[in-house]
Every structure is written in structure tokens, then in C-alpha cells.
Amino acid sequence: MNADRKRPVDVALDILTVLLLGLILLPIIWVFIASIRPDADIMSRSPFPSQVTFDHFREIFARADFMIALRNSLIVGGAVAVCTIVIAVPAAYSLSRFTYRGRDFIGFLILATQMLPAVAVLVPLVVIIRSLGLANTLTALTFTHLALGLPIAVWMLKGYIDAVPRELEEAAVIDGSSQLGAMIRITLPLIRPAVIAVGTFAFVLSWGEFLLALALITSAEVKTLPLALQTLFDPYSFSWGVVMAGGVVIAAPAVLLFLLFRNQLVGGLTSGGIKG
Template identity: 85%
Template sequence: MNGETAIRSIVLDALTILVLGLVLLPIIWVFVASMRPDADIMTRSLIPTRVTFDHFANIFARADFLAALRNSLLVGAVVAICTVLIAIPAAYSLSRFAYFGRDAIGFLILATQMLPAVAVLVPIVVIIRALGLANTLTALVLTHLALGLPIAVWMLKGYIDAVPRELEEASIIDGSSQIGAMFRITLPLIRPAVVAVGTFAFVLSWGEFILALALITSAEVKTLPLALQTLFDPYSFSWGVVMAGGVVIAMPTVILFLLFRNQLVGGLTAGGIKG
């Protein structure tokens, strides 16, 4: 049995490494290509002959790209904060309180995930234009919130359901209110989920392209995905500049994971013990 277990472990490790290599190879190629001269990128070799940071210098010398970077950071941060602030009480209400229509509300929240964003694109654009919010960052914040909130609520609800009610009841017996028990008992225990939800909301907003393309036409309020599209200039196209733009877009996601990796991979119990 030990021999069979060892062979099975080796085979699974080899398959994991193979799949991981297939997934990471394009990402690694983008990072490497962003630091290679354009002539070097077109060769079949994956190993660069010379390293250059001229592509990043060209990227950050563009005023439109810097404005798009600022807009994406602003929209992503606001969406992440608002998602967490709204999803926590909504999820807590669905998990802890019994009231008429709770199950129907929960079903409607979950049902919104059955529709792709493209299916509601036209109504969203019509509503945003009727409200006079076209070509504004406010429109992006509202639409990105609408996209991310349902899944955020259900993620947090699952974590709150796993927190024993007896812990909150003990806190209430000691004189705490229901809301106080939520802040003192439940929130520390679901801290990994809160971090994951905030990170998910930021990443979703950061990389969203379809709604931004439909709602934004002004260069002053474009986000990074839209700015990256402008790099595909048929008259002065540079693969290196495009790859550098892709690296810039990917970096916040990588940085967020490095900063919050313990919370993102931590379990419910581990998050409660550390809190």
C-alpha cells in the first residue's frame, strides 16, 4: 500500500506540475516579453537576448495611460469597500434573521448570477444614460457593484452559516446586542471571507471591459482595459508596449494576493483563532 500511495502521489504531483506549467507559461511569456526589444519578441526563443525597460517607460510616459491607471484604482477601491460594507449586513440578515420573503430574496440574489453581463448590457446602458451618468466613474462603480454584490453576499452567507449561533447567543447573554455580537463574534471569525470578497470585488472591477466599453467614450474617464485597447495602434504598434501594459494590469492582482495570502487561503477556524 505504501508503494502504491507513493506512485499515486508522484503521478498526481507530475500532473499538477504539468497543468501548472501550461497555465503559467503564457503569463510568464507576457512578463518576459515586456522586458524584451520588439525584434527579440518576434523570435521563437523564449530566452531574451537583451533586457530593456523602455516599454514600461513608454507606458508611463503616456498621460492617457496614467489617467486610466488612476481611474481603475479609484473605481476598484470604491467598489471593493462598498461591496464589503453592503454584503456583510445583507449576508448576516439572510443567515441569522427569519422574516417574510427571506428565501425569495435569497433566490433572487442567486438568480442574478444566471444571467451573463452581456444579456443585461443594453438595459444597463439605457438606464445609465437616462440617469445622465454616461461617461462617468460613478456609472462604472454602480454597474460593477451590481455585478459583484450577489456572489459576495452568498460567499459571506456561507461563512456566517458556519459560525455557531451559540457563540452569538453567549455574547448576547453577557449583555451584547445582536449587532454587537455580529461585530465582536462573527466578523472576526469570517475575516478571511471578508478579505476574499473585497479582493474579488476589486479584481472584478479592475479587469472589467464590456461594461466600460459600452458606458465610457471619454478619454478622461477610461479605465486600464480600455487604455490597453488603444495600444493596438495600426500605425505604431509595439508588442513590447502591449505586453508592458498587460503586466501593469496584472500587478495589482499579484500584489493583493501577496499581501493577503494568509487570509485568502486561511480557513474559517484559523481566521477566528488568529483574530
């Protein structure tokens, strides 16, 4: 009887899930279809293109400024992902495993930084970067993106490390391993899905970030993909198809990373909620 009573609720939840999924996927599908449509056919009411063309993608990859921006985004995103992992893992391990004065306050500060929107720290960041002489450089963009995503990465990894039993590390220490060795040989392999999830999160966050890049970057040689996409809105030679193709190129790495590491991402994002 209880199972019969739950069936209408389950059906309603399934319908709601499908509707929400449709709302999320519909704009993405429309962007992709628009990118392979001729410009004259983009505003057509038909959901199917009358003709499939890849001229928009050829035009995108033929633009030198777009390819430079692609290279810059790969450099910054890769550096942010690697630096996030290198810094966040030992920082999270310290907060999870060691007891020292100020530990709780540091944890509070990490959480407090997530309560501030990026626009609230935009002006101080720009002032600091310019005072250091790093304005209009990829180094400045890497540091700001790292500062933006590192606190949440540390807090996420702390939850994952908390879920690893301390007894495993204590047994390794008894067998003669150092604390650092126990972390590398025992804890790090166990939280590998979480590390991959955090690294992917850091890369995607940097890859699509626009506001800080807009404030810090003005030179075409150091622009990233979101800024390059903005330059496609040329009032004298505007093409919706080229803009949509640029959007697909920007979205593709995030989708590809999810497909490659979907098991690790799902495992990493759920393992932190399990204790013991």
C-alpha cells in the first residue's frame, strides 16, 4: 500500500526532473544548432536546420585573435587547476588532521570568503594587481582565478579527508612511515576522485570567468576566450552563427572534462558527505 501511495509522487518527480532537464538543455541544444545553421536560417522557427554548415567554425578557427585567446585560456586554466590541487590538498589536510591555535578561525575565514560575490572584491583586486605591476598579464589572471576558487576547493577537500579513517594513517605511522608519507601513500589515493573533482572545478571556473578578465586584461595578446567572444559582437560585421560557434568552442572543454571524469566527479562530490 505504501508503495502504491508513492507512485504518483514518483511520477510527479520524474515529470519535474524531465522539465527541469529540458529547461537546462534546450538553450545548449539551440546554441549548437544555431552554430551549424546559415546566418539567414538562424531565426527560423523550425528547430531543424535547412542546411548544415561548418563555415562558422572555420571562421572562428581562422581568426588569429581567437586562437591566441584559446591558448591563453588553456595556459591560465591549466595553471589554476594544478596550483589549486597543489595548495588545496596540504591545506585541507592540515585543517582536517592537525590541531593548532587559530585552526577554527582559519576555517571560518575560508567559509567567510565564499559569502562575498566576486564583484565585491573586484576593485580591491584590481588595485592590488596594478600596484604590483601585474596588470594586463596572464600571471595576474592566474592569481585572481586561484584566489577565487581556492577557498571552496580547500573546504571541499577537507570534507573528503575527514571521511578517511584516521586509523589507516596511524597504522602507517606505526609501521615506520612519516605523517607526510602516510598522507601521500594512504590518504591521497583514497581521495583521488575528490582531487580530480576539485581540479576540474578549478579549471572550468577559470575557463569561463569573464568579470575579472574584463577588469584586468586590455591587450589582445593576453585576452582569454570569454573576452574574445565579446569581440565577435562587431556592429559592422555581426554574425550570430560565428558567435554561437564561439560559444560551442568555449563550452566544449567543460563538457569533455565531465565525460572523461564523470565517475570521479560523481564519486568526489558525494564522498565528502560520508563519515567513517
